Amino acid sequence: MDSTRSLSTRSALARATLCALAMGMVACSDTRAAEAPSADQARSADEPWFGVMLPPGFEPHALHVISNRPAAPAVVPEGESQYRELAGDAIQAHLETIVGFSRESEETAEVGEGQIWGRVTGFPSGAKTIEWAVSEFRAAGIADVELQQFDQNEGASIWLPLSWEVRLLGDPAFGEGSANVVLESAMPLSAGDLSGGSLTAPLVYVGTATSTELARIDVRGKVAIQKAIPQGHTVFMRSPVGPRAQDLLDRGAVAVLTIIDLPGNMRARDIGCGGGTCFNIGGRDGRFIESVMDAAAAAGTTADIRVEMRLESERFSGLSAANGVAILPGTSRSDEYVVLNAHADAWFDGAGDNGDGLAVLVALARHFSTPGMRQERSIVFVASAGHHSSGLSGPGNFVAMNPEIAEGAVLVVNLEHTAQRNIAPARSLHEDGYREWTMDSHEAPIVAGITNLAPYLEGLVERGIERYGTNFVSGPNTMASGEGGTYRRLGVPVFTTMQGPPMYHTTGEVLEMVSTPGMERMARFMAFFVKEVSGVLVAQLNPTSGEQR
Structure with missing residues (x-):
């Protein structure tokens, strides 16, 4: 149960189920990992990370959606044009x-x-x-x-992350030359302090972390990866995703990574997880993780994919x-x-x-x-x-x-x-296969x-x-x-x-x-x-x- 192969196989099955349940057919077409591994995915062990394309990094002010047409013009009723x-x-x-x-x-x-x-x-x-x-x-x-100036309430404080990093640790088992990969879209969530400031642990993929998916997955001592696919108002994801992250921590996970299936490779500061260590991960970083886990399963690799994370934070009061x-x-x-x-x-x-x-x-x-x-x-x-x-x-x-x-x-x-502006999944794909918006x-x-x-x-x-x-x-x-x-x-x-x-x-x-x-x-x-x-x-x-x- 604990091998990379079995976990990766379950991750593919979980995402296939997720596609079947998601709204619209587009949700199933945005992740090739939900399909049976292709010849391209079953790469030679001579290629770094089984030949999976590395994620694109992080661009702080980038527009992550296609914008070829202007917004509909405003309607100006008669008698209002002078305003x-x-x-x-x-x-x-x-x-x-x-x-x-x-x-x-x-x-x-x-x-x-x-x-x-x-x-x-x-x-x-x-x-x-x-x-x-x-x-x-x-x-x-x-x-x-x-x-009108005022002071922060007595006893109140705001938790802010000051410095952090989440990286996948390279290993020749994942292809010759597989170097460490920093997940630059990682975003720590409120009150998610790390004891000692860092940890290293194996990854385990849990799909959407429902009870059915977790019935045969042991998350103890591991960093659990769950997936969130926002639909409509992003705030609707808070109630299912946050409690499921807390459940994973209660089951013994040492931290939770939540892949937010949104355009590009953004940092998302939403969807908390209670009292443990949680990071959100951007869509294209998430695709890289999923693709590597699936490629490892297809190649018969049994080594754990491990992650190293570091976090420094501070609580501010008296503001x-x-x-x-x-x-x-x-x-x-x-x-x-x-x-x-x-x-x-x-x-x-x-x-x-x-x-x-x-x-x-x-x-x-x-x-x-x-x-x-x-x-x-x-x-x-x-x-x-x-x-x-x-x-x-x-x-x-x-x-x-x-x-x-x-x-x-x-x-x-x-x-x-x-x-x-309103956005929707596009018919086109990024070069790594991740759907554009x-x-x-x-x-x-x-x-x-x-x-x-x-x-x-x-x-x-x-x-x-x-x-x-x-x-x-x-x-x-x-x-x-x-x-x-x-x-x-x-x-x-x-x-x-x-x-x-x-x-x-x-x-x-x-x-x-x-x-x-x-x-x-x-x-x-x-x-x-x-x-x-x-x-x-x-x-x-x-x-x-x-x-x-």
């Missing part, structure tokens, strides 16, 4: 500035050796992003603008952060507030989480501060410190530090992940959650689809994930727009993944939405409130 501040090119300029703060985080190795970067709350990159948003609010002509808050007074109901929120923090380039949302927020601030655009109710723009850093909640501190606004709020709008012409699906399901607000969403072509999906729902959840405590409706597409929380979430027309679509829809809610009765926004104002 140039809502045009896609204007918002794109904001987005490029925002992503620039992430790039600086990497260039300066803000965290450890620079293998992880972003707009990190509690670090200079996060602070610079909020300060920029505040300067934009002021440049728009808004008089009441504040940088501080800030929200950027701007208030446009209403013309007749200035003590009632519509709050518009977008978080500024991000992992990696973060163009879609949440660079696009913050860029749209800044565009809306410019729009509503122009002459003639004042609304009946006051509008509050919150460039939130975010929610990625434990104990530094942007929404939580905004509510606590602004009791007058909290008391007078009638509606909260949360702009979160609004314009990332391609963009389509529209944005990835956007969930529109309204916490109280108010018919009036739901009607505005429907009108937005007709008027602007926003790609809202799902029927009425009460979703308020991310920043939206904290605002529930206000007891007013919270409207959250959110994507969770495949590039979410990965290094592939680069500028090119965001649709410029898509940001314009969202900005124009939100301007329409805010104007429509500004003058109506509270009873229409919140039918159960009993208020008639």
Whole structure:
């Protein structure tokens, strides 16, 4: 049971089963390892790693999908063409500035050796992003603008990896000249410290780590490799993959590698695993591992494939952060507030989480501060410190530090992940046989959650689809994930727009993944939405409130 041959054979069977169960036929065609070994796979032992092509390495800001066609243009209704501040090119300029703060985080190795970067709350990159948003609010002509600073909650800390490496150890048993191979896409997950900082152990492939697959596999003392194939919203993978990783650790695995079957060879900082050592592995690194294990089985090799991993990490506490808050007074109901929120923090380039949302927020601030655009109710723009850093909640501190606004709020709008392009598996393959991916012409699906399901607000969403072509999906729902959840405590409706597409929380979430027309679509829809809610009765926004104002 413990031989490389038997484990590799089971890995092929597990992936074949996975293909049969996956949605669509494309899932079966993206991995030749799920098929019977071909003559090319049954290589001579004279070739390094049985002749399997080495993985391509890691490119930190690469676009990992084919993009040959532009995004569908934005629809500009009659009478709105003069709103140039809502045009896609204007918002794109904001987005490029925002992503620039992430790039600086990497260039300066803000965290450890620079293998992880972003707009990190509690670090200079996060602070610079909020300060920029505040300067934009002021440049728009808004008089009441504040940088509201706060400290990390007592006892809270954020775990960050500083330096790491995962490498397969070469062995002549896998072909003459088989040298060590570093899996450059490896990404350690939260709280995954290594005792002593390193370990070396044999690999064992467990497919999707279901009880059926594990019934005949002994993971004790080994590094277990499981596979995740995200479908639709990446967050849907958290509930099955994380607990299965923890189960593998509970069964005696010394660590878990999760192959994330996504475009290219990206780092993915999502899908945790509880209290043990876990790394995510990019798709093409994962294909290399699978192909070598299958080639070893086909060649009759019995030697274990071994992995060596190293990890240094640190917990950070005693940090501080800030929200950027701007208030446009209403013309007749200035003590009632519509709050518009977008978080500024991000992992990696973060163009879609949440660079696009913050860029749209800044565009809306410019729009509503122009002459003639004042609304009946006051509008509050919150460039939130975010929610990625434990104990530094942007929404939580905004509510606590602004009791007058909290008391007078009638509606909260949360702009979160609004314009990332939709992608799908392509018909073409990379040179190593890994399936390529391609963009389509529209944005990835956007969930529109309204916490109280108010018919009036739901009607505005429907009108937005007709008027602007926003790609809202799902029927009425009460979703308020991310920043939206904290605002529930206000007891007013919270409207959250959110994507969770495949590039979410990965290094592939680069500028090119965001649709410029898509940001314009969202900005124009939100301007329409805010104007429509500004003058109506509270009873229409919140039918159960009993208020008639």
